[in-house]
Amino acid sequence: MSHDPIAESVQSLLSSRDPDAASILAAEAKRQETTLELIASENHVSAPVMHAMGTCLTNKYAEGYPGARYYGGCVHHDDAERLAQDRAKKLFGCKFANVQPHSGASANAAAFLALLSPGDTFASLVLADGGHLTHGLKVNMSGKWFNPVHYPLHYDESHPEFERIDYDEAERVCLEHRPKLIMCGYSAYPRVIDFERFRAIADKCDALLMADIAHIAGLVATGEHPSPFPHAHVVTTTTHKTLRGPRGGLILTNDEDLSKKLNRALFPGLQGGPLMHVILSKAVAFGEALKPAFKSYQKRTKANARALANALIERGYRITSGGTDNHLMLVDLRTRDAELTGADAETWLESAGIITNKNGIPQDPRPPRVTSGLRLGTPALTTRGLKEADMGVVAGFFDRVLASKGDAAECEKVRGEVAAMCEKFAMPG
Numbered sequence: 001m002s003h004d005p006i007a008e009s010v011q012s013l014l015s016s017r018d019p020d021a022a023s024i025l026a027a028e029a030k031r032q033e034t035t036l037e038l039i040a041s042e043n044h045v046s047a048p049v050m051h052a053m054g055t056c057l058t059n060k061y062a063e064g065y066p067g068a069r070y071y072g073g074c075v076h077h078d079d080a081e082r083l084a085q086d087r088a089k090k091l092f093g094c095k096f097a098n099v100q101p102h103s104g105a106s107a108n109a110a111a112f113l114a115l116l117s118p119g120d121t122f123a124s125l126v127l128a129d130g131g132h133l134t135h136g137l138k139v140n141m142s143g144k145w146f147n148p149v150h151y152p153l154h155y156d157e158s159h160p161e162f163e164r165i166d167y168d169e170a171e172r173v174c175l176e177h178r179p180k181l182i183m184c185g186y187s188a189y190p191r192v193i194d195f196e197r198f199r200a201i202a203d204k205c206d207a208l209l210m211a212d213i214a215h216i217a218g219l220v221a222t223g224e225h226p227s228p229f230p231h232a233h234v235v236t237t238t239t240h241k242t243l244r245g246p247r248g249g250l251i252l253t254n255d256e257d258l259s260k261k262l263n264r265a266l267f268p269g270l271q272g273g274p275l276m277h278v279i280l281s282k283a284v285a286f287g288e289a290l291k292p293a294f295k296s297y298q299k300r301t302k303a304n305a306r307a308l309a310n311a312l313i314e315r316g317y318r319i320t321s322g323g324t325d326n327h328l329m330l331v332d333l334r335t336r337d338a339e340l341t342g343a344d345a346e347t348w349l350e351s352a353g354i355i356t357n358k359n360g361i362p363q364d365p366r367p368p369r370v371t372s373g374l375r376l377g378t379p380a381l382t383t384r385g386l387k388e389a390d391m392g393v394v395a396g397f398f399d400r401v402l403a404s405k406g407d408a409a410e411c412e413k414v415r416g417e418v419a420a421m422c423e424k425f426a427m428p429g
């Protein structure tokens with residue numbers, strides 16, 4: 001087990017001052033330590049990133065931006081925000097960064113507020129095939145107040161680009177509907193995104209290009225996935241997925257006019273006071289991401305994803321598009337067992353200490369609450385130090401649970417072996 005004296009002192013402080021909160025925190029720490037985290041959008045932050053959040057910067061109102069605040073006493077907050085901005089710009093190689101979004105959804109909402117008017121048309125991937133709810137879901141603001149049109153993947157099994165983006169069709173959809181904004185970047189897409197091609201499409205229909213790199217930000221920051229710059233006009237991301245920072249969002253651009261619009265849209269358009277303790281933690285995370293070790297971490301994450309995909313293919317599972325270029329994969333469970341659903345698989349695996357999420361596969365015939373697939377990712381396991389050879393062991397656990405159809409005795413047995421494996425891989429310090 002990792003030894004984090006600050007986490008221990010927080011635990012003991014809460015034990016004496018608020019035992020109810022203390023027992024919840026202790027239980028969650030134990031859950032994370034004793035399970036294998038395969039959710040592609042999660043990670044384990046370092047102790048400095050974790051504890052920068054638990055600081056006195058939370059006490060301050062700092063509405064506005066560095067040098068232009070609506071409250072006194074912000075001098076150190078200005079320094080913290082500038083540090084985060086400067087590191088973000090360096091990391092992604094761009095001119096302007098807004099580090100204030102509370103989340104990826106807030107970053108996207110600010111971009112919509114800055115770039116579109118209600119009723120305007122924008123284009124995004126068919127949501128059920130890998131998009132995010134902020135890219136036009138009917139119950140989300142993006143789908144309620146704006147007009148999404150969607151571009152598809154290749155759905156013809158015999159096509160060499162099967163289950164990859166159909167760029168020609170994306171161009172056709174955009175030329176037909178003339179969106180003001182084209183979105184690329186996804187939540188469940190295992191392949192490289194061709195930002196240059198999307199920019200060419202955007203230029204043909206006078207649209208702006210927005211890349212939402214929430215999932216691949218860590219890969220992009222280290223050159224392990226092509227950069228959306230200089231192609232995208234606006235880039236949004238989360239900071240807590242492959243980027244391994246605190247939970248939050250980030251908006252980037254090279255265009256000065258757009259940066260002013262985006263800043264005004266975020267504050268005062270959308271948010272009030274920034275979460276300055278989280279912004280300090282973002283600065284710390286960006287500092288870590290600028291170090292050489294972070295690039296090797298991203299390389300290992302990708303290598304682990306490939307190894308896990310191959311180990312699952314060997315056991316009879318189909319991986320959509322035939323594999324992965326990044327940190328995640330979509331497993332089509334039906335090739336292993338036609339009756340198997342994502343919902344059952346997620347529940348059974350959790351009882352064995354393997355944490356995943358059900359996810360629709362492209363053109364999934366089952367509804368989103370059931371699904372035929374699971375989305376798996378390797379960022380968190382790689383942070384804990386698992387290597388390619390360990391992916392075969394993980395795939396073995398995975399298959400035993402699903403082959404047993406969630407048999408309680410077998411899940412319990414795997415649960416014990418998972419916990420034993422976890423003891424060898426400490427949380428990051």
Ligand SMILES: *Cc1c(COP(=O)(O)O)cnc(C)c1O
Nearest residue numbers: 103104105132186187212214238
């Ligand atoms: C995760 C994600 C988001 C939203 O991030 P939150 O911090 O959960 O609001 C936005 N876009 C994409 C593509 C994502 O994967």
